[in-house]
Amino acid sequence: MTSFNTLADALDAAAETDGEIGFIDGANDERRLSYRLLKRAALRMLAVLQAEGAAPGEPIILYIADNLRFVQFYWAAIYGGLIPVPVAAGATDAHLAKLAKVWAHMDEPRVVTDARHMERILGYFENNGAAAAGERLAETALSDEPPAVEQAAEQATLAANDTAFIQFSSGSTGDPKGVVLTHANVLANIAAITEGSAFGAHEIALSWMPLTHDMGLIGFHLTLLCHAFNHHLMATDLFARRPLLWLDKAAEKKATLLCSPNFGYRHTLRAISAKGLPDIDLSHVRLIYNGAEPIAAPLAREFLETLAPTGLSPDVMFCVYGLAEASLAATFPPAGAGLSTVRVARGELGIGDTVRFDDSDNAIELVNLGTPVVGADLRIADADGRALGADTVGRVWIAGPNVTAGYYANDAANAAARVGDGWLDTGDLGFVHAGDLYITGRAKDIIFINGANHYPQDLEAIAQAADGVELNKVAAAGVRAPGADADELVFFVVFRGHTEDFVPIARAVAQRVNHGTGLAVDHVIPVRQIPKTTSGKLQRATLARDYAEGGFDDVVAELDALMATRDTSADAPAGAGLADELKAICDEVAPDKQIGPGDDLFEIGLSSLELAQIHEGIEARWPDTIEINDLFDYPTINDLAAFLARETAA
Numbered sequence: 001m002t003s004f005n006t007l008a009d010a011l012d013a014a015a016e017t018d019g020e021i022g023f024i025d026g027a028n029d030e031r032r033l034s035y036r037l038l039k040r041a042a043l044r045m046l047a048v049l050q051a052e053g054a055a056p057g058e059p060i061i062l063y064i065a066d067n068l069r070f071v072q073f074y075w076a077a078i079y080g081g082l083i084p085v086p087v088a089a090g091a092t093d094a095h096l097a098k099l100a101k102v103w104a105h106m107d108e109p110r111v112v113t114d115a116r117h118m119e120r121i122l123g124y125f126e127n128n129g130a131a132a133a134g135e136r137l138a139e140t141a142l143s144d145e146p147p148a149v150e151q152a153a154e155q156a157t158l159a160a161n162d163t164a165f166i167q168f169s170s171g172s173t174g175d176p177k178g179v180v181l182t183h184a185n186v187l188a189n190i191a192a193i194t195e196g197s198a199f200g201a202h203e204i205a206l207s208w209m210p211l212t213h214d215m216g217l218i219g220f221h222l223t224l225l226c227h228a229f230n231h232h233l234m235a236t237d238l239f240a241r242r243p244l245l246w247l248d249k250a251a252e253k254k255a256t257l258l259c260s261p262n263f264g265y266r267h268t269l270r271a272i273s274a275k276g277l278p279d280i281d282l283s284h285v286r287l288i289y290n291g292a293e294p295i296a297a298p299l300a301r302e303f304l305e306t307l308a309p310t311g312l313s314p315d316v317m318f319c320v321y322g323l324a325e326a327s328l329a330a331t332f333p334p335a336g337a338g339l340s341t342v343r344v345a346r347g348e349l350g351i352g353d354t355v356r357f358d359d360s361d362n363a364i365e366l367v368n369l370g371t372p373v374v375g376a377d378l379r380i381a382d383a384d385g386r387a388l389g390a391d392t393v394g395r396v397w398i399a400g401p402n403v404t405a406g407y408y409a410n411d412a413a414n415a416a417a418r419v420g421d422g423w424l425d426t427g428d429l430g431f432v433h434a435g436d437l438y439i440t441g442r443a444k445d446i447i448f449i450n451g452a453n454h455y456p457q458d459l460e461a462i463a464q465a466a467d468g469v470e471l472n473k474v475a476a477a478g479v480r481a482p483g484a485d486a487d488e489l490v491f492f493v494v495f496r497g498h499t500e501d502f503v504p505i506a507r508a509v510a511q512r513v514n515h516g517t518g519l520a521v522d523h524v525i526p527v528r529q530i531p532k533t534t535s536g537k538l539q540r541a542t543l544a545r546d547y548a549e550g551g552f553d554d555v556v557a558e559l560d561a562l563m564a565t566r567d568t569s570a571d572a573p574a575g576a577g578l579a580d581e582l583k584a585i586c587d588e589v590a591p592d593k594q595i596g597p598g599d600d601l602f603e604i605g606l607s608s609l610e611l612a613q614i615h616e617g618i619e620a621r622w623p624d625t626i627e628i629n630d631l632f633d634y635p636t637i638n639d640l641a642a643f644l645a646r647e648t649a650a
Contacts, residue, residue, distance in 0.1 A: 056081030081156025
């Protein structure tokens with residue numbers, strides 16, 4: 001890889017090659033953009049931004065769902081010395097709340113988005129009593145399809161230590177943490193990723209990860225552009241609806257590099273179970289980067305074994321450790337070495353504990369995440385910051401030229417993260433064994449679901465609005481059961497009545513959280529009290545541990561039985577035949593949910609992936625009739641059937 005001073009230098013160099021990006025929006029819907037044309041489009045967009053008064057050093061929020069439009073505006077900002085701030089564009093209250101928080105936190109910068117999302121943004125502000133703020137946002141907002149302007153763009157003079165972009169942590173709405181990354185940070189990490197991945201001369205990559213995620217943006221766009229490698233960006237919602245298309249396209253493009261966190265493998269395996277393994281050739285795949293959430297070794301092995309008939313090598317699983325604060329990559333194992341694990345005893349993984357290796361069935365299997373990437377350093381520290389020796393659990397600290405200098409306008413977060421002499425505390429716990437890093441958990445209560453980290457206080461704030469929940473009487477926790485490959489999302493609500501009287505509260509909490517975030521709630525459990533520290537902080541870990549150890553099994557079983565008796569015999573509306581067809585689609589996607597015609601899809605806990613698949617099934621049967629957002633307005637099969645009857649009649 002050529003040594004670059006800034007990211008703009010990298011696109012300049014790529015524009016002199018024949019390299020290109022493919023944008024996959026459907027099985028037969030693809031667009032291509034050469035690096036040469038990307039540079040030209042970026043300068044056009046920069047001219048538009050500058051005509052609106054945008055100046056170097058100014059942040060600009062990119063709330064853009066379309067990948068092609070996103071990269072055009074991202075590179076426009078880079079060329080102009082603006083600071084792109086990617087925020088995932090979505091229709092849920094969680095997406096809109098995050099945008100509103102980030103926008104306010106950054107002192108109300110310009111936002112680039114499309115007309116449909118702008119309508120939702122304004123609706124969100126109005127619904128939350130902040131219509132004036134929404135109007136201020138709209139006054140300076142720019143369309144992602146702006147008209148051309150006559151003036152030419154003026155490229156900024158950039159330096160390596162200038163801020164390249166700001167990456168806000170996924171899932172956080174309560175306390176936005178914007179990771180400030182310089183050109184030097186990002187390019188140092190790209191150089192480390194290059195060496196650690198042992199890139200060949202002509203890699204081909206394919207990713208469905210969103211460009212608002214560090215693995216999607218840095219790992220599977222910026223890194224590849226720096227090499228002028230051809231790469232393909234698949235729309236994330238397309239993967240959600242059709243995960244097998246990911247494999248089909250990987251075979252078609254002869255991709256050598258893929259990526260996915262845990263939930264992507266699980267989602268793909270479910271599709272294979274339902275529809276069968278496609279007859280494809282994946283022998284070209286060299287590495288599949290596995291990260292972004294705690295890695296489940298049994299799930300990774302199942303994925304490799306299931307896809308072995310496609311020619312997928314058993315050694316392609318590349319389990320890595322990274323975070324936005326490291327400009328993505330922190331540790332890598334040897335490329336091509338495959339999955340490697342150790343088994344350790346439960347209950348002995350606190351800070352300062354010496355790890356006891358254990359081959360029993362009750363042991364925890366942890367994945368080998370390798371050694372620090374080139375130029376980076378790693379320390380396992382005790383509670384006082386002292387370095388710990390091998391096989392001792394401590395806080396994971398990192399340092400190096402790829403590590404951020406801090407968070408945007410967040411003194412508290414900076415004070416907590418910047419530790420020792422130039423180190424950054426990742427918030428993770430782990431140990432080093434035989435020179436390699438193993439992560440054991442989080443020092444705090446972050447919940448990992450579908451590749452994103454969710455802060456419990458954010459989810460609690462949403463659940464707090466449910467009927468029957470008293471102020472500050474709810475706690476959210478992620479619990480990883482033995483042998484499971486994902487966290488269960490569990491809510492604990494203070495309640496002192498009869499269990500049968502808690503059922504409406506459990507349903508209300510599940511519905512509120514599902515509707516607001518797209519997350520499926522596994523259980524809502526009544527507790528007499530929520531344990532707290534002497535300073536009043538919730539002890540979520542105590543509740544999670546009790547749950548994992550079976551302390552709530554009886555009440556969970558009782559609640560499951562009570563909720564299973566819900567009325568599923570509601571009379572169908574006009575369009576009963578449509579209701580039957582819709583129920584068949586729902587049953588195919590979620591056969592274990594026993595969805596009745598009067599059940600609220602959000603109340604019963606369908607995940608955002610399942611909702612996307614239901615919409616895909618509806619779209620296949622009745623094209624261009626129902627948008628996925630209509631599911632929020634018509635959340636039962638009966639409601640949706642009535643709406644569909646009206647739409648098809650019209």
